[in-house]
Amino acid sequence: MTALPAALTDWMTARGWRLHPHQTAMLDRAADAATLLIAPTGGGKTLAGFLPTLAELGAEQALAPDGRPAPGLHTLYVSPLKALTADIRRNLRSPVEGAGLAIRIEDRTGDTGQHQRRRQRADPPHILLTTPESLALMLSYQDAPRIFAGLKRVIVDEIHALAESKRGDQLMLGLARLERLAPGMRRVGLSATVEDPPALARFLAPGGAGLLMADPGPEPDIAMLPTAIPPPWAGGGAHHAIPEILEQVRSHRTTLIFHNTRAQAELFFHAVWLQNSDNLPIAIHHGSLARDQRERVEAAMTAGALRAVVCTGTLDLGIDWGDVDLVIQVGAPKNVKRLVQRIGRANHRYNAPSKALLVPANRFEVVECHAALEAVRARDLDGEPRGPGPLDVLCQHILATAAAGPFDASALYDEVRQAGPYAALSRADFDACLDFAATGGYALRAYDRWQRLMLRDGCWQLRDPRSAAVIRQNLGTIIGTETLKVRMRNRAGGAPLGEVEESFAATLTPGDTFLIGGQVVRYEGLREMVVEVSRQPGRDPKVAVFGGTKFATSTKLTERILALFASGDWSGLPPATAGWLDLQQQVSQLPQAGRLLIEGFPHEGRDHLCLYGFAGRNAQQTLGLLVTKRMEEEGLAPLGFVATDYATLIWGLEPVHDPAPLLDAARLRDGLEQWLGGNAVMKRTFRASAIIAGLIERSHQGRRKSGRQATFSSDILYDTLRRYDPDHLLLRITRDEAMRGLVDFERIEQMLARTEGRIDWRQPGRVTPLAAPLFLEPGKVPVDGAGRERLMQEASRRLLEAAGLA
Known part of the structure; x- marks a missing residue:
């Protein structure tokens, strides 16, 4: 076992600290090539990851004549959040300085100044804390081999969160590069919530990392919050529960109140303040608030000055936010892993049960919250299987590699396959990405701007070395919605309140009010790409700050909901919800796991069709588009549809007598192909992939393009490639991305495979409780089609009759 320095052991003993078994085990495995540690929140897993580093640097210090470890980068720590690196730096310095260890610890993120970045490249610290984007930038410089030559260990914190996005793919490509620059480098992955540990271990290291499973700790104390007023039939605000939530805040030291979207968090925070008669100190925290405001909230949390924080996913991960003793999840969690992660923020201590309450926002979410509670108690985590590494990220990596210097294609291909997500990458796909990076592909190779790489003396290199700066400016896989700063009018030098989406700002007219940072502001105008506002207290906002992303309910939760329906036992549900399900049974029936329930009924002069696919919001939305297209072909005159996570409701002018032909899998797929061709969804997906792959620049010579400029460029490129090069690599990438993401056709196909044509067709004659x-x-x-034309003709006929002209 690698021994900790005596001074560090003494310092820990003096404070009553004792290593947990999994922390000791990490010291035992210090020499292992790759280790994945899975430990509950509050279990000290981050310290466990650093213990071998502290032991090795401490040993170097003890042997050094000058009493200092050898200079140079020893350990790289990578986390998904900039704030997490700053928090870790503070927490790690305490034992290091307390034990008198001469170890330099610094962080490097997008917030790090240019002077400090240059100094870190010239004289790296022993431990550098960073993010995937900053690591990719460091690796793109020519001096990367010198900086990383002595690297001994890489620690990837919250690896489960990174593995769910392209940031994780980018990071694993970076680790493959580091492995070549520093042979023998050890990898450590840290996570609290993992549904498939072996799969995550293969993600961390292609040969698989050794698994170290800590004691999961005590069962969490979780329940649904009873409310005097039952949840409404629809909506996501949960305003009915504010009195009970405020009572919980009063009876606890610090409460985190999680929401699934920023818009819901803003609206809820505003509603809470209107009812906060005791003036409890409550703040709001989300990613679109100004950095200064977020930091003030974080500092107040750490100091124990706040009783509650209304927040979103920005507080999901492992920052120690002070004395939090209760977590409240408002709205169905949609995902068990996310819920477990959030629950762990309460009682952030090992072997202390976390306390959490769930607050369903509407009647159906009561059922989903009940299923989520059962899954958490059963430690049954969800997660969709990972696909192969995305090719747009690989294209960006090839360009970044060229920015660092000439490379051999075969050597880079072998290196890339050492990244877990790209272990099965074919040479044909690699060569397609290389050709794209070099020339832009067949249809674009005639344009000089995309002639970026050339082959010389057997190695690929930049045609123009000056293009390296542009490549570096555009590194990263986060494609957020383009945003504009919001600032008080007549305060040009004042700090911004936060940001709003560019598309949202375009809908505002002077006088409109909206929420940001929990306050109501009045839109005054747009000046030099800044949204100028004034204070407007006491008025209800007309519009929310942004639409926000709506998560889709996971497959695992869907299975549990359907199992609950099949059981017929609603005894664990509130009376209002249990009665609702009983009534559905009487009027129609409840959906079943292996069958597809479809209801047809008239309402207010329209014929309605309700399909209970339980495929998630994006898939149900796509199902609405495809089924209405089929209905149009069959002359059924559809007029419109609406979708939720569990159902799609369609209305039109003609009744459906047999829904089965509308759900023919082959015809749905054909309809999808036709619909996707020139669709805005595809253009939106293309733009994101084109930016990541390096076809479209986000920034040029330090000047960032507006969202409209980038969209205009991408739309022209998309239409050009569809016409002249339909097999272009980026079109293939776009199609794959859309099928898995915004369109989510895979879940429609899974639904059809699950039900295998077994349809329960019910015609109850009226609106059913589940459809209401x-x-x-x-x-x-x-839906624009024959049905809308018929309505217009009928309206014209009535007008002519009324005028005596018919």
């Missing part, structure tokens, strides 16, 4: 909430759902999509 869909009539209140926002986001209705109109």
